[in-house]
Amino acid sequence: MTAPQAPQTEGAQGAGTGVGPQHAGPAGRAVRVPVPQQTFDAIVVGAGPAGSAAALELARAGHSVALVERGPYPGSKNVYGGVVYGRILDELVPRWWEHAPVQRWVTRRQTMIMTPTQAMTVDFRSQAWGEAPYNGATAHRADFDAWLAAEAEKAGAVIVPSTVVTGLLTGPDGSAVGIRTDRPDGDLGARVVIACDGVNSFLAKQAGFYDAAHQVEHTTLGVKETLRLPREVIDERFGVSGREGVDIEMLGATGGIPGGGFLYTNLESISIGVVLGLPGLGKAERRPEDIVAELKAHPAVAPLVRGAELVEYSAHLIPEGGYKHLPQLIGDGLLVAGDAAALCLAAGIWLEGVNFAIGSGMYAGRAAAAALRRGDTSKAGLAGYRTLLEGSFVLADHKKLRDIPGLVLSERMQTRYPGMICDIVQGLFDVTNPTPKPGLRTLLRRNARKHGVKLRDLARDGLTGLRGLG
């Protein structure tokens, strides 16, 4: 990996304007700094999937692009559950499945609805998912992100690792003209900056793109344990073979805190964890690791993790607000993509962040390349980004599923429905001789009452769910 030459900043003046760009300094005061002499067509901040996709697209279009990453290598700092849905890569890296560092191909998906003593599982498997072009894959982020960044580097992007971006440089008219970093030789200039610095984006916040007051309400904390297990034990326990893998999503597994659980199989380890709404976690005054411990002790999960050895514990925030709570995406000389733009899709049975990051990064790179070609990187010149997002799965899926994050994290869905559903199913299978079997309607009414669910609310939530499914 290569770092750029030291920019010569001493004594330089704002090119053509006689005024240097500005940087929000301490206490938000703008500080005038000289225009960096080392400039690129574009600078992408953050070498996660969004950043690498943006840099790859720009480099392929023939532009000079720097991909700046705070970690020692791309992926070194990144945390997720474990599944990449790779089809968006078809456009960026043809036949990506022959090169991407995949652990297992997900051929089996389960949704588990749980109470402390019950579990109802919907289990689906498809052999088609085990063949090209594949549906989902488990992968380690340190491998996957490094691989995608290397694709951008091969296309001509300059990767700048171990470099923290500490601020946005803005010109006299407020447009982004570069970045300030923690390097002694500091600043880099660019005609367009793409912020892919992940959840809680420092750059998007500095640009005033976020409604910071409500951000906590729409953020969850994901915590994950990686547990080592021999490959043949995983194959046997999860009913898979070869490179087949399993993805399990869980509802009702978070001790009453709004959120969900997950379990994914790697080749020789499994990833298990929970996602917890921050306000609920704060109120519950519980430690996330205790909730993971509780999940691992659940009667439906304990046999899956028995004998496994903890090899890693990690935690990271997730932006879960969805379409209704997206920040501003475009400014003068500035685009925001991936989690920095809160584009992670967290909607119950779907937790898709990496593919939305790759998609939005790719479209940001494409829109920036078009704007650079036209010589207009103003907000209007970059507006094609929104059009590309709206014309693709990125905003189409978010828009369609806009009511689902709220529904999934609602009190009814989290604390009432799992118990009601499990009791209805138990009622169907309970053999109550000599009492005759109760009908489904009786079971529904009885258990709705038991769990404090009004049938009117149930119908409304059912409709919201159905509308979301389209």
Ligand SMILES: Cc1cc2nc3c(=O)[nH]c(=O)nc-3n(C[C@H](O)[C@H](O)[C@H](O)COP(=O)(O)OP(=O)(O)OC[C@H]3O[C@@H](n4cnc5c(N)ncnc54)[C@H](O)[C@@H]3O)c2cc1C
């Ligand atoms: C527990 C958990 C489970 C998840 N499970 C899944 C899953 O199974 N499947 C899925 O698709 N998604 C999942 N997600 C969501 C997914 O991880 C994100 O949506 C995705 O990583 C977003 O990619 P990104 O490139 O936008 O941001 P990130 O992957 O967060 O990358 C941001 C990059 O920017 C760098 N950076 C940040 N600030 C700076 C700075 N100031 N200077 C320089 N560099 C900086 C970081 O080091 C990082 O490399 C999960 C998330 C969590 C937390």
